[in-house]
Amino acid sequence: MTxxxxxxxxxxxxxxxxxxxxxxxxNWRDTANPEGGxxxxxxxxxxxxxxxxxxxxxxxxxxxxxxxxxxxxDGIRIIRVGTKLTVYSLARRLLRxxxxxxxxxxxxxxxxIPFFARYATSIxxxxxxHHVHREQWPVVYDPVRARVGWIIESVAAPRALRGTAYVAVxxxxxxxxxxxxxSSGDITVIHNGTEAxxxxxxxxxxxxxxxxxGRLVPHKRVEHVIAAAAQLRHHHPGLTVAVVGDxxxxxxxxxxxxxxxxxxxxxxxxxxxxxxxxxxxDRAWVLALPSLKEGWGLVVMEAASRGVPAVAYADAGxxxxxxxxxxxxxxxxxxxAAFTDALDALLSDxxxxxxxxxQARARSAQFSWDSSAKRFEELxxxxxxxxxxxxxxxxxxxxxxxxRQP
Numbered sequence: 001m002t003x004x005x006x007x008x009x010x011x012x013x014x015x016x017x018x019x020x021x022x023x024x025x026x027n028w029r030d031t032a033n034p035e036g037g038x039x040x041x042x043x044x045x046x047x048x049x050x051x052x053x054x055x056x057x058x059x060x061x062x063x064x065x066x067x068x069x070x071x072x073x074d075g076i077r078i079i080r081v082g083t084k085l086t087v088y089s090l091a092r093r094l095l096r097x098x099x100x101x102x103x104x105x106x107x108x109x110x111x112x113i114p115f116f117a118r119y120a121t122s123i124x125x126x127x128x129x130h131h132v133h134r135e136q137w138p139v140v141y142d143p144v145r146a147r148v149g150w151i152i153e154s155v156a157a158p159r160a161l162r163g164t165a166y167v168a169v170x171x172x173x174x175x176x177x178x179x180x181x182x183s184s185g186d187i188t189v190i191h192n193g194t195e196a197x198x199x200x201x202x203x204x205x206x207x208x209x210x211x212x213x214g215r216l217v218p219h220k221r222v223e224h225v226i227a228a229a230a231q232l233r234h235h236h237p238g239l240t241v242a243v244v245g246d247x248x249x250x251x252x253x254x255x256x257x258x259x260x261x262x263x264x265x266x267x268x269x270x271x272x273x274x275x276x277x278x279x280x281x282d283r284a285w286v287l288a289l290p291s292l293k294e295g296w297g298l299v300v301m302e303a304a305s306r307g308v309p310a311v312a313y314a315d316a317g318x319x320x321x322x323x324x325x326x327x328x329x330x331x332x333x334x335x336x337a338a339f340t341d342a343l344d345a346l347l348s349d350x351x352x353x354x355x356x357x358x359q360a361r362a363r364s365a366q367f368s369w370d371s372s373a374k375r376f377e378e379l380x381x382x383x384x385x386x387x388x389x390x391x392x393x394x395x396x397x398x399x400x401x402x403x404r405q406p
Contacts, residue, residue, distance in 0.1 A: 019054075020054045020055050020056070021055055021056070021104035021105060021380070021381070021384055022055070022056040022057075022058070022101065022102060022103050022104050022105075023047070023050060023055055023056065023057050023058070023104065023105055023106075023107065023380060024057075024058045024059075024060065024095075024100055024103050024105075024106045024107070024123075025043055025047060025057065025058070025059045025060070025106075025107045025109065026060050026061075026091050026106065026107065026108050026109055026115040026117060027039065027040060027043050027059065027060075027061050027109040027111070028061060028062050028084050028087055028088075028109070028111050029061050029062055029064075029084070030044065030059060030061045030067075030078055030080070031044050032064075032067060032073075033061070033062070033064045033067065034064065034246060034247075034271065035064075035084075035215065035217075035247065035248070036215075037214060037215045038130070038192070038214070038294075038295070038296070038297075038298035038299070039109065039111055039130050039295070041192075041298055042130070042169065042192055042296075042298070043059070043107075043109060043128070044059070044074070044076065045193060045195070045369045045372075045373070046369070046372060046373040046376055047059060047074075047076050048074045048075060048076065049369065049370060049373035050373060050377060051074065051075030051076055052075060053377070055377075056077075057075065057076045057077065058076070058077045058078075058079065058100055058103075059076050059077070059078045059079070060079045060081065060087070060091045060094060060100070061078065061079075061080055061087060062080060062081070062082055062083055062084045062086075062087040063080035063081055063082060063083070063087075064080070067080050068080070069081070079094070079100075081094070088113065088115050088116075091115050091117070091120075092115065092116065092117065092119070092120035093120075095117060095120040095121045095123075096120045096121065103121070103123050104123070104124075104384050105123065105124050105125070105126065105380045105383050105384050105387075106121070106123055106124070106125045106126070107125075107126050107128050107380075108125050108126070108127050108128065109128045109129075109130075110127055110128065110129045110153075110157065111130070111133075112133040112136070112137070112149055112153050113149065113152055113153060113157070114127060114157050114161065116157075116160065116161075118161065118164060119160070123387075124165075124383040124384060124386065124387040125164060125165075125383075126164070126165045126166070126167060126379060126380060126383060127161060127164050127165065127166045127167065128166075128167045129166060129167070129168050129169075129173055129177060129295075130168075130169050130173065130295030130296070130318075131169075131170075131172075131173050131176070131293050131294060131295035131317050131318060132153065132154070132173065132176040132177070132180070132293075132317075133149070133150070133153055133293070134150060134153075134154070134176075134293075135219070135292050135293050136219045136292060136293055137149045137150045137153075139218045139219045139292065140217070140218060140219065153180075154180050155180075157180075158177075158180045158181040158182050159181070161182075162181075162182075162183075163183075163186065164186065165186055165188070165379065165383060166182060166186050166187040166188070167187070167188050167189075167190050167376065167379065168187050168188070168189050168190075168295075169189070169190065169191060169192055169295045169296045169318060170189065170191065170295055170296050170317065170318035170321050170322075171189055171321060172295075172317045172318045172320055172321065173189075173295050173317065173318060174187045174189050176317075188375075188379055190372050190375050190376050190379075191296065191321070191367055191372060192296045192298050192301065192322075192367065192369075192372065193367050193368045193369030193370070193371065193372045193373075194301040194302070194304070194305055194364045194365070194367045194368070194369070195302075195305075195369060196305035196306075196364065196365070197274075197277065197278040197281055197282075197302055197305050197306050198274075198275070198278050199278075199282070199306075200275065200278040200279035200281075200282045201279075201282075202279045202282040202283050203282070203283070204282070204283060204284075204285060205240070205283045205284075205285070206238075207236075207237070207238030207239065207240065208232075208236040208238065208239045208240070208285050208347045209239070209240050209241070209242060209283055209284050209285050210225060210228075210229065210239070210240070210241045210242070210284065210285065210286055210287075210288050210343065210347075211241075211242050211244065211280060211281060211283075211284035211286070211287050211288065211303065211308065212225050212241065212242065212243045212244065212245075212287075212288050212289075213244045213245060213277070213280070213281070213287060213289075213299040213302070213303065214244075214245045214289075214291075214299050215245055215246070215247040216243070216245055216246055216247030216248070216249045216250045216253055217247045217248065217249050218249050218252075219291065219292040219293060220249075220290070220291045220292075221290040221291060221292055222243060222249075222253050222256075222290065223253065223256045224288075224290035224336050224339055224340075225241060225243075225288045225290055225343075226241070226253065226256045226257050226260055226262060226266060227256075227260055227336060227340070228288075228336070228339060228340040228343055229241045229260070229262045229265060229266060230260040230261060230262050231340055231344075232340065232343060232344055232347070233262065233265060235344060235348070236344075236347055236348075239265060239347075240265050240266075240267060241262070241265060241266045241267065242267050242269060242280050242283070242284065243266060243267065243268045243269065244269045244272055244277060244280050245269075245270075245271065245272075246270045246271040250268065250270075253268070254268060277302075278306070281302065281303050281306045281308055282306055284303070284308050285308070285346075285347060285353060286308065286309055286310070286311060286343065286346050286347060286353065287299065287300065287303040287308050287309070287310040287311070287329075288310075288311050288312075288339075288343060289310055289311065289312040289316075289319065290312070290313060290339055291312065291313070291316055291319075292313075292316065293316055293317050294312070294316050294317050294318050294319050294322075295317060295318045296318040296319075296321065296322050297310075297312065297316075297318055297319040297322040297323070298322075300312070300319060300322040300323055300329070301322055301364045301367060303360070304328060304329075304357075304360035304361060304363060304364035305361060305364045305365075306361070307354075307357035307358060307360060307361045308357055308360065309328055309329040309330070309346065309353060309356035309357050309360050310322075310323055310328070310329035310330075310360070311329060311330045311332060311339065311342045311343055311346060312329070312330075312331060312332065313331070313332050313339065314331035314332060314333045315333075319331065324359070324363060327356065327359050327360075327363075328356055328359050328360035328363050329356060329360065330342045330345075330346060
């Protein structure tokens with residue numbers, strides 16, 4: 001692949017940082033990909049701000065049918081190569097061949113499996129981890145591939161990447177990384193920010209309405225909400241469920257709605273615009289997030305920004321930080337029956353639900369993408385400075401040693 005090169009890259013080749021740098025982000029998808037989710041939003045929200053501040057940002061991700069190989073969006077150069085499996089090796093090839101031009105620092109996003117960028121280049125690398133996929137491997141893949149994937153994630157990666165700087169999006173993810181052998185001192189926690197949804201002009205529905213928001217994949221366990229709806233419709237006349245989003249598991253969810261006898265009250269919107277998403281959130285009484293695992297739960301804060309409390313499982317990782325239990329939502333300790341009970345209680349108690357919604361809105365304002373981008377940028381620049389100092393020190397040492405030789 002031959003790519004047009006841009007001027008203005010200020011590679012930090014000396015010990016003093018000189019301002020703008022070229023940041024390369026490796027991620028398996030981008031937000032335009034139909035399978036894109038919260039991980040991609042996190043990356044691009046930060047990258048957009050880095051580009052705005054004058055840095056060069058290149059995102060390398062997997063191709064998809066409607067996506068151009070090369071695209072410039074919001075100041076980010078996006079390069080799409082391979083599939084969600086082959087993008088890893090192809091990205092390393094781009095790094096080894098110098099196709100991306102001069103690079104100062106790399107963000108290697110580990111969505112289960114890292115890119116192992118540090119084995120393709122000597123450029124400083126920061127690992128970005130949203131959550132550990134222990135529970136998800138057997139849900140998505142057959143036993144053999146699930147086992148291999150988990151060994152790579154939990155054993156091979158921590159050992160191969162020892163000493164690399166990590167960013168985790170929650171304390172829960174940091175704890176899981178430490179359990180895998182990553183040094184606590186190597187991990188910086190940088191939370192997701194919140195981009196408040198606009199006021200759509202829509203009002204809360206007069207009848208109870210549950211919202212599910214996000215990609216439709218098995219580990220999101222939307223079936224738990226569908227099963228809950230079958231029970232709750234008898235307690236809450238006029239109940240509806242909005243499933244907003246799309247994904248390869250969608251047809252299975254349609255079948256689940258039919259088999260539970262709730263196809264008439266479950267609305268599948270598919271992928272929607274940002275304006276329509278805001279309208280769906282404004283209509284909802286409560287957000288249901290029965291996901292098996294979340295690094296943070298970006299949709300929690302999106303709903304919170306419009307005063308909608310959330311219900312999620314307490315053992316789902318980062319949601320224990322995006323939801324203040326009993327304040328901005330409910331963390332469920334238990335299985336499906338407990339999840340249904342939590343939804344029932346919140347739908348039944350108008351005062352409690354509204355109080356939680358008000359508190360959720362106030363708390364969501366505390367998490368800023370600008371702040372997260374700045375903290376991450378500072379970490380990246382620190383890595384560039386360390387690498388520059390090491391290069392300068394090594395050059396000086398070699399020069400002195402050569403001068404002493406007879």
